[in-house]
Amino acid sequence: MPTIYEVAERAGVSLSTVSRVLNGKSSVNKALKERVDQAVKELNYRPNSVARSLANSRTDSVGVLVPELNAPFFGDLMQAVESTLRAQDKHVIITVGRNCLETEKDAVDFLISRNCDALIMHAEALSDDYLLDLNQNKLPIALVNRKVEGLPNACITLDNEKGGYLATRHLLELGHKNIAYISGPAYKADACLRLKGHERALIEAGLSVNPQLIFNGNYSEEDGKIGLLELMARDLPFSALVCANDWMASGAISCARDLGMSLPQDLSIVGFDDVVFAHHVFPRLTTVSNPVADMAEMSAKYILNKVYGQDHNVQHCFEPSLVVRESTINFES
Template sequence: MATIYEVSELAGVSLATVSRVINNKTKVSEKTAKKVHDAMAQLNYRPNSIAQSLASNRTNSIGLMVTGLNGAFFGQMMAGIESTLRKAGKHVIITTGHNEEAREKDGIEFLKSRNCDALIIHVEAVSNDYLIELCQGDIPVIVIGCYIDEIKQHCIELDNELGGYLAAKAVLEEGHRNIGYISGPENKLDAQQRLVGHQRALREYDCKLGAEYFYTGNYIDTGGRDGLKHFLDNKQSITALVCANDEMASGAMTYARDHDLELPKELSVVGFDNVIFARHIYPQLTTVDNPVYEMGMMAANMVLETVYQQQNLKIQHHFKPKLVKRNSVSTIN
């Protein structure tokens, strides 16, 4: 196995220079850095990660806590985080909380025990007070998907209220007034905010969201299926269905087709998130774009700037959703 001494000799530079290149501690000219990297490649030299950690006081690993691993939403978020950090030579350790306070706290403690240089977290169950205390600790923390004024510089958020408004307005503008709404779980902040936006749009068109037009879903396809079944079983003559995410929208669309409803002629459907499959189902789903991949990249950039002192990175804390019009909404004449 090659040693750092052999790399130094082959590259024709000092041991200190090789160390600087490996650890990225100080700037080295591109020409010198190339000599070192070429020598490392020729000798098949692999830096000892433990030794690097001791020398730099960094593990080059970032802990990532997400609510779950199922569904396209979290896949896009994790892809944005991992791809950005991998380009910078960092690695991600992932754990999940499954929307349970004890499991979220346990997962965060696990990541801290791995000596991660920073944490990126998307949580649902822990309190704001817990997050405030966590962000005041020794490990830098970035929180995706929420806004807390006391730790606003640690937060990355989407304007979910605006997104809910845009989703409802998409069908209201086409003449729909009998509109069913399938919400996300009532304990989730983003679901609460999207509902507020939905209600704001209805008020603008002198509509009300009565209990008969509301169903609480679960953010997976079964919520959409069960929600539409609820409306049909109760003889609600809805012409449009707005769902708080795309997975529930897809479940509702499948249930509609299985029960011989012609989409969108007999039922218009709108989703939220704009996940990859939204453009491939039939009819293609009109939805609200949730830039979760970009939010993941932003969280990674915040870590790179805060922890690794990378410069000239664009930092953005607030994201705006946009309506993506496709083929799942018809016009009421």
């Protein structure tokens, strides 16, 4: 690998001049510039990114924290972040948090130890205070799918309440009156908001919120099954079910089928997120789309603005929308 010094020698200039040509920040005599460009080409010179980082204390790398990589939702997120950032010659260092506080902290420590210029996180377990600290420690961060008081700019969120509302209103419009709900865990803000939207839709329709029709799951496929069984055991009739994510909807669907129900005739089901498998499920899942890729791209743009002096428009709140497929049908009494 040739160094900048060899380029300078071949071009017959000093290495400062080569650096200036390479970075284009200060002006260089045209003839010299051409000699340098020529030398660069001849030697097939590529600047050493490590040395450059050491000299200007910037690594052009952005740390990313996601709960897992082998899940469609986070795959979409990663894909968007990676392509947005790499288009600007930054790279991502990906770490996995596994929904676990210790692992997430380790991951952040690791990213810091790698001198990332900024962090983009989908943090599940880290506390608001921890995140505030991080940010005050002069490390720019962006938070996808999370709202932290005190970090209004860093947060890129979805209007989860509206999503929950859309799901339930869709069922109401189809004539359903008894609508069960399998929620995500109560300690997660998005789960609460989705539920709140569900309740608002009921109330707007003049119906009452019956806690007996609500089950608290943990967003897993398994809990979709358990939830459906539990709700049915409570012996209150319902003709439709909203699940707070697609995994639970998928669990509920296969459970329902195992119980001999025919879908969607016996039960209309709505999911949330519109992950890739939503249309593999049978019947194809009606769900609320979560524009995670857009949000992820936006978080990357926010970082590009904040750390690398670029100037993108950034939008902090995104809207979900309903995707009607075949798992919901008119209520026929």
